[in-house]
Amino acid sequence: MHFSHREIFLKHIAQTSPSPLNIEVEKAEGVYIYDKKGRVYLDFISGIAVSSVGHQHPEIKKAIIEQLNKYAHIMVYGETIQEPQTAYAQLITQHLPSTLNCIYFVNSGAEAIEGSMKLAKGFTQRPEIISFENAYHGSTQGALSIMGNEFFKTKYRPLLPATKIIKWNDYNALNTITKDTAAVFVEPIRAEAGVLIPSKEYMQALRQKCTETGTLLVMDEIQTGFGRTGKLFAFEHFDIVPDILVLGKAMGGGLPIGAFIASSEMMQVFTNQPLGHLTTFGGNAICVASALATLKVILNENLSNKAKFIEDYLQRHLKHPAIKELRIIGAMGAVQLNSSEQVMKAIDWCLKNGLLIDWFLFAPDCIRLAPPLIIKENELKEGIVILIESLNYV
Numbered sequence: 001m002h003f004s005h006r007e008i009f010l011k012h013i014a015q016t017s018p019s020p021l022n023i024e025v026e027k028a029e030g031v032y033i034y035d036k037k038g039r040v041y042l043d044f045i046s047g048i049a050v051s052s053v054g055h056q057h058p059e060i061k062k063a064i065i066e067q068l069n070k071y072a073h074i075m076v077y078g079e080t081i082q083e084p085q086t087a088y089a090q091l092i093t094q095h096l097p098s099t100l101n102c103i104y105f106v107n108s109g110a111e112a113i114e115g116s117m118k119l120a121k122g123f124t125q126r127p128e129i130i131s132f133e134n135a136y137h138g139s140t141q142g143a144l145s146i147m148g149n150e151f152f153k154t155k156y157r158p159l160l161p162a163t164k165i166i167k168w169n170d171y172n173a174l175n176t177i178t179k180d181t182a183a184v185f186v187e188p189i190r191a192e193a194g195v196l197i198p199s200k201e202y203m204q205a206l207r208q209k210c211t212e213t214g215t216l217l218v219m220d221e222i223q224t225g226f227g228r229t230g231k232l233f234a235f236e237h238f239d240i241v242p243d244i245l246v247l248g249k250a251m252g253g254g255l256p257i258g259a260f261i262a263s264s265e266m267m268q269v270f271t272n273q274p275l276g277h278l279t280t281f282g283g284n285a286i287c288v289a290s291a292l293a294t295l296k297v298i299l300n301e302n303l304s305n306k307a308k309f310i311e312d313y314l315q316r317h318l319k320h321p322a323i324k325e326l327r328i329i330g331a332m333g334a335v336q337l338n339s340s341e342q343v344m345k346a347i348d349w350c351l352k353n354g355l356l357i358d359w360f361l362f363a364p365d366c367i368r369l370a371p372p373l374i375i376k377e378n379e380l381k382e383g384i385v386i387l388i389e390s391l392n393y394v
């Protein structure tokens with residue numbers, strides 16, 4: 001009996017929802033994805049803020065192949081001196097405030113969140129972690145414990161104790177942060193909540209409250225990092241510095257990697273009592289070589305500025321009566337319609353017409369926009385034409 005790849009995918013590969021995108025991928029290049037039937041999709045979501053440098057960037061391919069020809073895995077993370085890691089640490093810390101000078105490499109966003117949670121508890125010797133309503137920090141049990149939405153948690157309780165979810169943009173709620181609080185985890189621009197952009201005053205009040213109580217401020221920049229919002233890191237919009245910076249997604253240029261960055265003093269938590277946090281594949285040489293090439297491309301091609309151009313272009317051209325609100329910062333946007341049904345119709349229509357867009361976990365009435373930062377003006381225009389047309393059918 002012969003089964004198609006689609007049948008095998010649906011039957012033998014664990015699914016995350018009853019309605020996957022179902023595109024049978026042949027290849028991807030630049031801002032386009034090609035399926036087995038030769039259909040072309042313009043990528044307006046970058047695999048959820050991953051492919052910021054586009055698909056198959058030549059510099060990244062070159063770096064991966066060069067590293068592949070040297071070595072891949074030697075020992076578990078932290079034992080051997082590997083040039084991709086040292087070069088990466090040197091380059092990224094040159095672009096960060098001096099207190100963020102020590103990087104711990106892991107394999108994914110959620111794992112970087114897990115490591116940060118341990119680091120915060122270990123360093124402060126406090127039990128409590130605070131996060132915000134409709135925050136998404138990942139799907140593992142620690143990260144799930146600080147997810148700000150009960151719907152996805154109920155079935156998997158008990159989760160971590162001593163976690164509190166507080167109201168967003170509410171100055172009074174900041175009083176929940178006390179000397180018992182190890183850390184506050186926050187996305188500087190709240191992605192899955194539907195691109196919520198806070199005021200500078202609010203973020204500075206949050207920073208202030210953390211400083212007053214000796215609580216660590218942990219910025220989850222897994223989705224906002226690496227130029228996506230028009231700055232290399234989104235915390236730069238608010239003139240504040242986090243105590244721990246959490247990275248993932250676009251970091252690897254398409255390969256799986258995450259990291260958390262803090263002061264070298266803080267990181268000693270994991271060595272004071274040795275083997276405090278471990279990972280076999282964290283900092284894998286090929287993934288870090290890819291991440292290094294990605295960071296160089298982002299810096300050399302000034303992709304943060306490109307993100308600002310994308311923001312400006314979308315603000316000027318994405319207009320339709322069905323749009324209730326457009327929230328956008330850099331190349332990270334939420335197009336709010338009247339209902340989730342309208343959003344689903346638009347996504348469907350766009351997919352059929354060669355444009356890949358998506359929705360948000362906690363903002364079902366919004367369309368997600370996160371095109372690769374390397375997108376050209378004519379490609380942006382092509383996508384906007386399809387998107388606007390889709391809104392005629394919702």
Ligand SMILES: Cc1ncc(COP(=O)(O)O)c(C=O)c1O
Pocket residue numbers: 048108109110111113136137138139187191220221222223248249
């Ligand atoms: C803000 C944020 N934090 C954490 C994560 C988890 O990252 P990963 O899926 O790599 O575990 C995500 C993933 O979507 C995210 O958007």
